[in-house]
Amino acid sequence: MNTDSFAQATQNSMQLSPSQFSQICRLVYERCGLCLQNGKESLVKARLLKRLKHLGLTSFSEYLKYLDEDRSMKELGSMIDVLTTNKTSFFREFQHFEFIRSQMLPKLMESHSSATFWSAGCSTGEEPYSLAILIKEGLPEVNSKQCRILATDISHPVLDRARAAVYSEEVIPKDNASLLKKHLIRIQSKPAPLYRISDEVRKMVQFAHLNLTDRWPMQGPFNLILCRNVMIYFDQETRKKLVRRFWELLKHGGHLFVGHSESLTSSSAEFKYVQPAVYLKQ
Numbered sequence: 350m351n352t353d354s355f356a357q358a359t360q361n362s363m364q365l366s367p368s369q370f371s372q373i374c375r376l377v378y379e380r381c382g383l384c385l386q387n388g389k390e391s392l393v394k395a396r397l398l399k400r401l402k403h404l405g406l407t408s409f410s411e412y413l414k415y416l417d418e419d420r421s422m423k424e425l426g427s428m429i430d431v432l433t434t435n436k437t438s439f440f441r442e443f444q445h446f447e448f449i450r451s452q453m454l455p456k457l458m459e460s461h462s463s464a465t466f467w468s469a470g471c472s473t474g475e476e477p478y479s480l481a482i483l484i485k486e487g488l489p490e491v492n493s494k495q496c497r498i499l500a501t502d503i504s505h506p507v508l509d510r511a512r513a514a515v516y517s518e519e520v521i522p523k524d525n526a527s528l529l530k531k532h533l534i535r536i537q538s539k540p541a542p543l544y545r546i547s548d549e550v551r552k553m554v555q556f557a558h559l560n561l562t563d564r565w566p567m568q569g570p571f572n573l574i575l576c577r578n579v580m581i582y583f584d585q586e587t588r589k590k591l592v593r594r595f596w597e598l599l600k601h602g603g604h605l606f607v608g609h610s611e612s613l614t615s616s617s618a619e620f621k622y623v624q625p626a627v628y629l630k631q
């Protein structure tokens with residue numbers, strides 16, 4: 350075989366057939382509820398080619414065989430990692446943080462009771478750390494026993510980054526830079542500045558690996574559950590089940606936050622709508 354025909358053969362073997370695409374969709378849906386729709390074939394292919402290259406495989410049929418034989422299920426996790434989006438930022442969708450500051454913290458201060466929060470689908474940690482910073486600012490006397498934040502995600506690599514709590518200058522939002530910087534420690538100046546979240550804030554957040562579509566080991570009850578920009582990738586049935594399970598784990602008077610492009614369906618009628626993307630368990 351000459352060089353050109355070898356290149357062509359390699360290219361052909363890298364085709365992702367409709368049945369291979371369906372197999373991948375089914376695996377991902379069964380494992381984590383993520384719905385990959387038709388039309389996403391080229392995106393899926395482009396992202397998975399990185400996995401093939403990493404594993405030294407030359408076709409999707411080899412890759413599917415590898416997945417099938419991998420008893421550790423490690424590759425399934427890596428596949429899900431490359432297919433999910435981890436986009437997040439500090440104080441993302443600021444209305445939520447304003448709601449916590451103006452509505453929730455004053456009540457907590459009055460009641461002197463302890464509070465528990467859950468950031469479900471926390472990605473690289475910006476969401477739970479923003480929450481911890483806000484609590485620290487609003488209730489300076491608070492300690493990590495009084496206000497506990499559980500932060501979970503299906504992805505091990507994002508959890509490693511969240512636990513490390515090291516961020517570059519670019520991820521510091523202009524709007525809340527001074528608030529955030531009060532709780533950041535500069536750990537490197539050159540070649541580019543790097544910051545770590547202060548120990549006090551880090552202590553308030555406990556990270557754990559959790560697949561939202563599996564069994565949940567924690568009991569709750571929580572004052573607040575944030576599941577923002579996660580359910581958007583699930584189908585109606587998975588969302589419905591999840592929202593029901595969130596309801597069961599919330600205190601009466603507790604809140605559920607979803608992403609601003611998401612809303613609960615009428616089947617989630619137990620929740621009372623408070624404002625966009627904020628729901629109350631009465």
Ligand SMILES: C[S@@+](CC[C@H](N)C(=O)[O-])C[C@H]1O[C@@H](n2cnc3c(N)ncnc32)[C@H](O)[C@@H]1O
Nearest residue numbers: 381435436437470472502503504560561577578
């Ligand atoms: C777009 S990020 C949202 C991060 C943050 N909540 C925010 O709004 O900025 C979605 C996160 O959900 C996680 N995720 C997706 N499916 C999941 C599942 N079945 N169980 C737990 N986490 C999941 C992904 O790994 C990713 O980190």
